[in-house]
Amino acid sequence: MATSVAVAGVGMHPFGRFPDSSLKDLARVAILRALEDAGLGVKDVQAVYSANALAGLLQGQEQIRGQCVLREVGIERVPVLNVENACASGSSAFREAVIAIRAGVCDVALAVGFEKMFVGDRDRSLAALESAADLEVVAGLGLQFTAIYAMRLRKWLDAGRLEPRHLVDVSVKSHYNGSLNPYAQHRKPVTREEVIDSRPIADPLTLLMCSSISDGAAAVVLVREDRLAGNGHPKVVVRASAAASGYTPVATAQPSTATICADSAYGQAGVGPAEIGVAEVHDAMAPGELLYYEQLRLCEEGGAAELLESGATALTGRIPVNPSGGLSSRGHPIGATGLAQIAELTWQLRGEADQRQVWQPRFALAQNSGGWLEGEPAACNVHILERTAAWN
Amino acid sequence: MATSVAVAGVGMHPFGRFPDSSLKDLARVAILRALEDAGLGVKDVQAVYSANALAGLLQGQEQIRGQCVLREVGIERVPVLNVENACASGSSAFREAVIAIRAGVCDVALAVGFEKMFVGDRDRSLAALESAADLEVVAGLGLQFTAIYAMRLRKWLDAGRLEPRHLVDVSVKSHYNGSLNPYAQHRKPVTREEVIDSRPIADPLTLLMCSSISDGAAAVVLVREDRLAGNGHPKVVVRASAAASGYTPVATAQPSTATICADSAYGQAGVGPAEIGVAEVHDAMAPGELLYYEQLRLCEEGGAAELLESGATALTGRIPVNPSGGLSSRGHPIGATGLAQIAELTWQLRGEADQRQVWQPRFALAQNSGGWLEGEPAACNVHILERTAAWN
Secondary structure, eight states: OOOOEEEEEEEEEEEEOOTTOOHHHHHHHHHHHHHHHHTOOGGGOOEEEEEOSSHHHHHSOOSOHHHHHHHHHTOOSSOEEEEEBTBTHHHHHHHHHHHHHHTTSOSEEEEEEEEEOOOSOHHHHHHHHHTTBOHHHHTTSOOOHHHHHHHHHHHHHHTTSOOHHHHHHHHHHHHHHHHTOTTOSOOSOOOHHHHHHSOEEETTEEGGGBOOOOEEEEEEEEEEGGGOOOOSSOOEEEEEEEEEOOOOOTTSSSOOHHHHHHHHHHHHHTOOGGGEEEEEOOOSBTTHHHHHHHHTTSSOTTOHHHHHHTTTTSTTSSSOBOTTOHHHHHOOOHHHHHHHHHHHHHHHHHTOOGGGOOSOOSEEEEEEEEEEETTEEEEEEEEEEEEOSOOO | OOOOEEEEEEEEEEEEOOTTOOHHHHHHHHHHHHHHHHTOOGGGOOEEEEEOSSHHHHHSOOSOHHHHHHHHHTOOSSOEEEEEBTBTHHHHHHHHHHHHHHTTSOSEEEEEEEEEOOOSOHHHHHHHHHTTBOHHHHTTSOOOHHHHHHHHHHHHHHTTSOOHHHHHHHHHHHHHHHHTOTTOSOOSOOOHHHHHHSOEEETTEEGGGBOOOOEEEEEEEEEEGGGOOOOSSOOEEEEEEEEEOOOOOTTSSSOOHHHHHHHHHHHHHTOOGGGEEEEEOOOSBTTHHHHHHHHTTSSOTTOHHHHHHTTTTSTTSSSOBOTTOHHHHHOOOHHHHHHHHHHHHHHHHHTOOGGGOOSOOSEEEEEEEEEEETTEEEEEEEEEEEEOSOOO
């Protein structure tokens, strides 16, 4: 039987704007919190996978980003690998840590993601983000992610699969969830009117539908399940790790990259979408969540609007989605996002999510996508976690 | 028993100056050659680990560097991960591919490394290289790798462990080997006088002792050993993969990061240094090879000069080191170097190294280091490969 991997500890530095904190400051907080949560110390870490997407262009630290951060924390000598997959960098670090433990390379691995996008020059931050696509194809076109999401949503609106109000409703839901999350960048509930009246970004998207430039860090400690010491939390194990890249034009009938990953993950975990009790999905723009309802098979094709309207994906629903507020409200510091999803789901599975706790989930799904090539993400990771203990 | 991994195919784009070739052009050649060498096609690849160190700063392609290159080749849908560990990026990609196969994630993985350092502005290339250290510590100091190597060698010279002639002799050896390698950047043998009289770079180093700015790519196809179809070559398997990072000050008596990795690798492979039949070591400056003789235990401590003088590390010696010409003569396009080492050792183990073929090696060792933190490399990888068939 394959080696089973547990999530022993998670930690975050709040997401937001932190002009006085360096990358090291952000990462240190997340790492030390994750280790404390796991009941482990820096000397227990046997391997590190470090995720960051933009520090080359934004901080000039093109190389050994992880090592620079880890020396600050006192983690040394162990193998460290810097990984990057655009907005999916964090979940890619998590996945490699899972793989390393499964391969028997180590028993305790740290996955950490950090990003500092505020550099006092918004245009520079936006230009750096543009490199999530092939610059030989898109350089200078102004094709930011907002535009890609907008075009997809426009298509769904034109096809009658969504109405404008759904885009507004899902944004209100995300902001409400974010308002309950102490780590979130945007912690104020918003009204439908505020969403509609906020500045247009790329039709049909308005400002309050979009994730914003953000600083932050998140870390996860993974331990081989049979080496896991009791750490005072209900145990959470990794049941599936699926990854794919894709760039086949959207027009074809092939499944989306997210669907390929989800199907693989469901197969690995031996569960179906109906058994997922909570999900974090990659809503860089809040309405993107609606696309993923279908791509992850949380509803039938064409059923996204109805699933939202039914309230099923609200905190109190059958399958709460983005209880953290998602990328659009929790914030989206690129390299940290995928690990923040894992942190949120771990808290939810343990019953430690306080005001935003959903009802007794057993299985949780995280979907994190990054970059794009002709309309499909350049990288997509889907993970399924399980709480192994019964709820009282 | 752990899953065994074989090197099924290797391929390189020559190293040198290729102003008319893009990163994609370089990588495509290496990938297609490696696949052809393995007897496999692009559709057989199940996972990709892509190594590059400088494309964010030098080409602006900060994110999804691997995906951009792979779409060019027609590899799609499979998991792709971009990895970086400064000058050890290539061997880090190789290591992750080994780990993925051992974990059962895939049966066929591609590791590819590519770099384009010539950008028509030498100062820009050198400034990008500076980011292999913690910029908060070294920015603006002018502490290039040449200076680090120079200081270490100066120390050994002052301690009487080396004499200046050894630095010259090992450089002549590297250039001779490089002259026999069709993939090498520097393919002209040099005399002792030419080395001595070449431009001083950082005392005691002269120009002909140093690796230079380079473009190039290398790729390796790895296959789970029990799924390996006959591809017409003697089989080469991975017997050890060891990695470490380190920054403990050199002054302490702790073993070097390379020694930590080598000891781990010897343990994994169940062989000692005496059984290694050929080695590729990280001589970004040719005399650096001498330091590694000791750190990798190819000789006793203090025995580097004698090992060189004995001729043991020449092509015709007992333990030939850097038959490819090493970084200093083959060239050192950062992200490609670690995989070029694996390619060279694979050719040597198969008996396919033509004019630079060493005598019937069974075990081969590759050591690749990258970045630095307080005098020790930020990343170091040591791999041991074995030819499983007897030599005729």
